[in-house]
Amino acid sequence: MSVTPGWPVAAALACLMVVTVIGYALASFPGALRAVVAGLRSVAQLGAAALVITWVVRDVRLSILLVAVMFTVAVVTTGGRVGARRAWPWTASAMACGLLPVLVIVLGSGSVPFTGLAVVPVSGILIGGVMNAHSLAGRRCFAALREERGQLEAGLAIGLARTDAIGEIIHRRVPEALVPGLDQVRTAGVVTLPGAFIGVLLGGGSPAQAAAAQVLVLFGIMAAQTVTVGVQERFIRAGKLLPADLALSLPH
Numbered sequence: 661m662s663v664t665p666g667w668p669v670a671a672a673l674a675c676l677m678v679v680t681v682i683g684y685a686l687a688s689f690p691g692a693l694r695a696v697v698a699g700l701r702s703v704a705q706l707g708a709a710a711l712v713i714t715w716v717v718r719d720v721r722l723s724i725l726l727v728a729v730m731f732t733v734a735v736v737t738t739g740g741r742v743g744a745r746r747a748w749p750w751t752a753s754a755m756a757c758g759l760l761p762v763l764v765i766v767l768g769s770g771s772v773p774f775t776g777l778a779v780v781p782v783s784g785i786l787i788g789g790v791m792n793a794h795s796l797a798g799r800r801c802f803a804a805l806r807e808e809r810g811q812l813e814a815g816l817a818i819g820l821a822r823t824d825a826i827g828e829i830i831h832r833r834v835p836e837a838l839v840p841g842l843d844q845v846r847t848a849g850v851v852t853l854p855g856a857f858i859g860v861l862l863g864g865g866s867p868a869q870a871a872a873a874q875v876l877v878l879f880g881i882m883a884a885q886t887v888t889v890g891v892q893e894r895f896i897r898a899g900k901l902l903p904a905d906l907a908l909s910l911p912h
Contacts (some may be wrong), residue, residue, distance in 0.1 A: 673703070705715075712760055713780060714810055716797075719846075723776030727783040731755070734791040739908045742798030743903040750901040751794065758888030762880045771876055785877055786884050789841060793885035797837035801830040818912055824898040826910075834893045841885045845878045 676700050684692035688760070716722040735752045739745040763783065765774045772782050805812065808829050815825035897899035 717776035741795040754892040757891040758884035789881035790888040800833040
């Protein structure tokens with residue numbers, strides 16, 4: 661299977677966007693314009709990425725630089741999603757704690773060759789995974805802290821330390837951020853055929869090679885997300901990784 665850019669693809673994309681906008685309208689969902697903007701951005705960004713990656717993957721040093729740029733964009737993006745851009749050093753630290761050990765394992769073991777053509781896509785998939793988990797955990801935890809302010813104050817009133825009082829509220833929310841990743845692992849090959857699997861097949865690899873590559877990626881995402889949200893929870897409990905309104909309003 662191959663998709664060649666041209667008028668058929670452009671027409672299909674336009675029709676799919678129309679379906680999306682109609683879906684928003686029929687369901688009375690807000691944000692239809694954001695979906696259109698997101699679609700246009702994806703076309704521009706993926707087009708630019710295709711050109712850049714073709715050039716960058718020839719040199720592993722440039723590939724590492726590109727991965728650093730991707731990581732930076734992910735940190736900024738998830739910081740905006742959870743409303744905690746000013747706490748970016750802690751966001752970056754949590755994500756790095758999940759990402760770096762996985763990269764060391766898959767590259768150090770030789771499972772993924774240390775070449776630009778391999779490092780960039782694998783790192784991109786892992787970065788996307790930890791970004792999504794961080795966003796989900798942050799949104800759930802910060803919403804809970806706003807909604808359950810009384811419970812937090814009650815915990816402090818009975819002598820709980822601030823970190824423990826915050827932990828009582830957010831700890832049961834954090835694992836929810838891992839559910840999409842776990843579902844992806846559980847259903848791989850049964851409900852879905854993920855991107856790495858299809859990519860290896862389309863690149864001429866055998867089904868066994870495709871399965872091995874996909875399992876490696878899925879295990880990597882699972883490990884990276886678990887560590888990321890675990891570290892993120894500790895930073896939230898310590899009051900380091902909080903939106904500005906919570907950093908100012910949460911009792912000490």
